[in-house]
Amino acid sequence: MKTIRVLLILLLMVLIGAVAGSAVLAQGPGNGGGEANCWACHRQPNPNTLSGAEAEIAFCLKCHGDPQVETWATEGRTPVYVDPARHAQTLHGRVACTACHTDVARNPHRATEPVACENCHAAILAHVHMGAPHLSTDCAACHRPDLPVIRDTATGRIVVAKTDAAGNPVDRTAHALVARPDCENCHYTGNPVGAPAIALPARSVLCMPCHEAAPIVKDPWSAVGLLIFLAGMTVNISIYLRGELPGHPGATAMQKLSYIAEGLTRLIFSRRFFRVVGSKLADGIFLRRSLQESVSRWVMHTLIYWPFLARFLLGLITWAGEAFWPAAHWTRVLADRDTPGVAFFNDLCAALVILGVLIALHRRFIRRDPRLRTGVEDKAAISLLGAAFFLGILLEGVRLLSVGLPADRAAWAFLGYAVAAILRPLPLDWTQVYPVLWYLHALLIIAVIAYLPFSKLLHILITPLVAVINTVRGGHK
Ligand code: HEC
Ligand code: HEC
Ligand code: HEC
Ligand code: HEC
Ligand code: HEC
Ligand code: HEC
Ligand code: HEC
Known part of the structure; x- marks a missing residue:
């Protein structure tokens, strides 16, 4: 329970950081205020009706539809004459001008906000x-x-x-x-x-563990990775089902599945639900078993596992916002990876994971901990993951360089910012470097995920789940 509270507090901190950051960024000029509004003297047509929109278009075109308007405009500015016949043919020929130009119906007659x-x-x-x-x-x-x-x-x-x-x-x-x-x-x-020098594909479902992304697959690499992952998981589940289920000797795979489903259903509707699931999830999240084994092992696991979970949760909340509240301010703030709170949170989590991976590699390769009877697959998966994280940070640095984000915003992504500071003197076209690194990072991640069902790393995913299933299997004491 304590852990869940800590995670919630972490998330709350991001949200507060994000909102505070966005408040700073949103300090644009407000609408109206003291300026002389056209509608203070002229009757404003209702722009939501067709006739209202037409009336407004006609009102604005009184000047803008007359080539003379250019002579009233400031010398050297962009043209303001709108050809009425051509305008009527455009996609929005019957949309009120102020539906797009929301802030010009006033004096000074100037736009300060994007259309x-x-x-x-x-x-x-x-x-x-x-x-x-x-x-x-x-x-x-x-x-x-x-x-x-x-x-x-x-x-x-x-x-x-x-x-x-x-x-x-x-x-x-x-x-x-x-x-x-x-x-x-x-x-x-x-x-x-x-x-980036080439248009990159949209982030796929495989990126969701660590980033804001949607459950879609738009590129062939992710499709292949996902298929291998699903095939591997199917094999894993069928192996799991081959084992004996306590209390049901000789049950077939289908019977076992239905026993488990039945047990789960009963659990969900029982009064024990929150106690069992809560404590088992806490076991899983808090990695209590690992703590009993050794403290350093627990530290390593926690460093990798918690930040992962936290990033995943943030990504999930952001995705839900994009799917269900796309117009909400907080959705925009969370979706923007350059929002100070989001950038800081992502990099903090990344730093912790990298620390965890380094400790793991140290235990495995340098201390050669004899208690770790690790196979080849563990090392491969952990190294791939470490490499992908490293590339991710490199990528972030190169992105900051290529888009030229000002330092006061870029610095929140402190890892990427440090990388950018180191790389800056190199005489490279960063918009061309970016797609190369992007694909390396994405392909490594896809490789890790495709490999997951075959590696020991799988326990990261399923520890809490197996704990719950085992409770159900253990009968209803
Ligand atoms: C202080 C009141 C006031 C404000 C504010 C004001 N107008 Fe006017 N406007 C007038 C008056 C009075 C006339 C003259 C009415 C007439 O001749 O019928 C006029 C005339 C016009 C005309 C010519 C109308 C026609 O039928 O030929 C246009 C176009 C116009 N205003 C546009 C604007 C726009 C655009 C704004 C905002 C940037 C604006 N006005 C703000 C008072 C105002
Ligand atoms: C009285 C004539 C007149 C009327 C009526 C008028 N405009 Fe303008 N508009 C101008 C002139 C002149 C400029 C150029 C101002 C300058 O010099 O920057 C301009 C500029 C603009 C610009 C460019 C603003 C910028 O920041 O560069 C927009 C957009 C615009 N008008 C939209 C509208 C809309 C929408 C309406 C109807 C609500 C409207 N105008 C009514 C004369 C008019
Ligand atoms: C669908 C939205 C939309 C509608 C409706 C619309 N505009 Fe625009 N308008 C734009 C966009 C987009 C631009 C390009 C400049 C920009 O992005 O600020 C533009 C540019 C302009 C400009 C040139 C401004 C400049 O700074 O170069 C003027 C003047 C203008 N519009 C007037 C009008 C008038 C008058 C109407 C109504 C008859 C109208 N617009 C309707 C979207 C719209
Ligand atoms: C007042 C509401 C309104 C605003 C503001 C508006 N649009 Fe539209 N837009 C429409 C409507 C209505 C259609 C026609 C819808 C249709 O045909 O399905 C449309 C159609 C479009 C289409 C074509 C869609 C298609 O499937 O072919 C595009 C692209 C588009 N708008 C872009 C813009 C852009 C960019 C802006 C800002 C510059 C803008 N719209 C502002 C109402 C608006
Ligand atoms: C990075 C470029 C890009 C930006 C920025 C962008 N669009 Fe689009 N938009 C596209 C492309 C590409 C399509 C065609 C989508 C397709 O073929 O599926 C499109 C399609 C559309 C359509 C047609 C209907 C649809 O959703 O498929 C509308 C409406 C539209 N855009 C409105 C907007 C508005 C409003 C904005 C700003 C808030 C915007 N777009 C910003 C690239 C962009
Ligand atoms: C008006 C210019 C413009 C157009 C047109 C445009 N983009 Fe972009 N795109 C950008 C910029 C600038 C960035 C970098 C944004 C950043 O990182 O802050 C970007 C970034 C991206 C990224 C993110 C890469 C990453 O960091 O993960 C993708 C994906 C992308 N664009 C795809 C597309 C696709 C697909 C289209 C065509 C539908 C398109 N873009 C059209 C300007 C554009
Ligand atoms: C295991 C976690 C993980 C997964 C899964 C993952 N990434 Fe990353 N990615 C990172 C880390 C860590 C960074 C470093 C920057 C940060 O902290 O966001 C990063 C950075 C990036 C950046 C740098 C730009 C920026 O500032 O956000 C892009 C683009 C990116 N990843 C794309 C992808 C794509 C595409 C996928 C899916 C194929 C993906 N990532 C999957 C961990 C991951």
């Missing part, structure tokens, strides 16, 4: 299954592929540029939003926004 697409298209995190890495990319940066993009130095966001490479104002008034933009508009060698 508000989320008001109508809310499920943006699940969007093309890779919303989270593009949280700081304006919708228009992707959906207006005709326009040049830059990273706004003030906000760090990727936006459509106001000037072209030669410094001339860009006409952004066409409103020609494209429904299926190309990834290659940004993901190419030498791009100005720090995007």
Whole structure:
């Protein structure tokens, strides 16, 4: 029970850190306030009705639909003339202007917020299954592929540029939003926004143990890894079922399965449920058996196991937010890997796991602890995992370099930040290095997971589960 409390407190700390961080980041100018609002004198049409939207469009186009408007505009700014006939043909030709330009119906007549697409298209995190890495990319940066993009130095966001490479104002008034933009508009060698040089696949279900990701499989490597994992688990379960079930000699595999299911059901509906499951889970989570064996073994296990579990839980909460509350502020905050609390938490957990793996390797290879009758498979799995973590941190550092995250935000990911500081002097194009390391990290992880059912590392996954099943099997004392 104590352990669960500790885990909850850890999670609470992340949430507080995340909210505090986002409050700092969200210090944008508010809407309205003291400015002279157009609707203070002009009757605001209801933009949610078709006629209201039309009335508003007509109101704005009184100026913007007249080429004369350019002569009233500030010298040298981007054009503001919106061709009415062309505008009517666009995807949003009948959408009220202020549904997108939420903050311009006022004096000063200036936009301070990105165009508000989320008001109508809310499920943006699940969007093309890779919303989270593009949280700081304006919708228009992707959906207006005709326009040049830059990273706004003030906000760090990727936006459509106001000037072209030669410094001339860009006409952004066409409103020609494209429904299926190309990834290659940004993901190419030498791009100005720090995007990886090739568009990478979305994170798959295999990444969920340690990252914000969705239960999807979009790349062939993850598909192969998952199939091997599932095949291995099937073999494991069938071996488990071959053993004798206490109290049911000679039962067939199907009978055993149904006894276990029956026992589990009875347990769930019994008054003992919370006591048994709670104490067995606590046994598993707290690794009590391992503590009884040896303290150093327990420390090693705990260092690997707890941070894993904590990252997994955070990833799960984030995924639930993306799936069910995509428009909620906290979802956005948790999904953004650069949110200070999230970045710090992830790196802290990673540091602890790496420490645990180092202790494990030390016991195995240097101290050669005689009590550890470990086979080859243990070493392989632990080394693969260690390598994957190491690459993950390298990857994080290279990402910070390629997107050029400002130091006050990047430093929260302290491991990646340290790597970035070391690598910075190297004369490399980090957007090209990134995809290579990305694939190495991902393939190592996929290899570990495919290998899991065949390795001793499996006990990480199933210790608590087996404890509960064994209670059920042990009868109903
Ligand atoms: C202090 C009150 C006030 C505010 C605030 C105000 N207007 Fe006006 N506006 C007027 C008045 C008065 C007229 C003249 C009405 C007329 O001629 O029928 C006018 C005229 C206009 C016209 C011409 C109307 C027509 O039918 O030709 C447009 C377009 C317009 N305003 C747009 C805006 C916009 C856009 C804003 C916000 C940036 C704004 N106004 C803010 C008072 C205001
Ligand atoms: C009275 C004429 C007039 C009316 C009415 C008007 N605008 Fe403008 N608008 C302008 C001018 C002039 C500019 C250029 C301002 C400048 O020099 O920066 C402009 C600029 C803009 C910009 C660019 C803002 C920026 O930060 O660069 C947007 C977006 C815009 N208008 C939207 C609207 C919308 C939406 C409406 C209807 C609610 C509207 N305008 C009504 C004259 C008008
Ligand atoms: C679907 C959302 C949407 C609607 C509806 C919309 N706009 Fe825009 N508008 C955009 C986007 C996106 C841009 C590109 C610039 C950006 O991202 O800020 C833009 C650019 C502009 C610009 C150029 C601003 C600049 O700084 O270069 C003007 C002016 C403008 N819109 C006016 C209007 C007017 C007037 C209407 C209504 C007739 C309207 N818009 C309706 C999304 C919209
Ligand atoms: C006022 C609500 C509203 C806002 C704000 C809005 N949209 Fe839309 N959008 C719509 C509607 C309605 C459709 C048409 C839906 C359909 O055809 O299924 C649409 C269609 C689209 C489509 C085409 C979808 C398809 O399946 O072909 C894209 C892409 C799109 N919007 C992007 C944007 C972007 C980018 C912005 C911000 C610049 C934006 N929208 C802002 C309401 C809105
Ligand atoms: C990284 C680029 C990128 C960004 C950023 C982006 N989109 Fe998209 N969007 C796409 C691509 C690619 C598709 C086509 C999806 C497909 O083919 O399945 C798409 C499709 C859409 C569609 C069509 C319906 C759908 O969901 O498949 C809408 C609506 C849309 N985007 C709105 C938005 C809005 C609103 C934003 C900003 C909040 C946004 N997009 C940001 C790349 C992007
Ligand atoms: C407007 C520019 C732009 C477009 C278009 C774009 N991306 Fe990106 N993408 C970026 C940037 C910038 C990053 C790095 C973001 C970061 O790490 O903060 C990125 C990162 C990514 C990542 C995350 C890699 C990682 O770190 O795990 C994936 C996956 C990705 N993009 C896929 C796509 C796909 C698929 C498309 C086409 C549907 C696409 N992108 C279109 C700008 C873009
Ligand atoms: C066993 C845990 C684990 C798994 C599973 C895992 N990773 Fe990682 N990954 C890490 C660690 C640790 C880091 C270091 C940075 C951090 O702490 O988030 C990292 C970093 C990354 C980064 C660096 C960028 C950043 O700042 O987030 C990317 C991209 C990444 N992983 C992609 C993946 C993909 C894709 C998968 C699934 C194929 C995956 N990871 C599965 C542990 C894991």
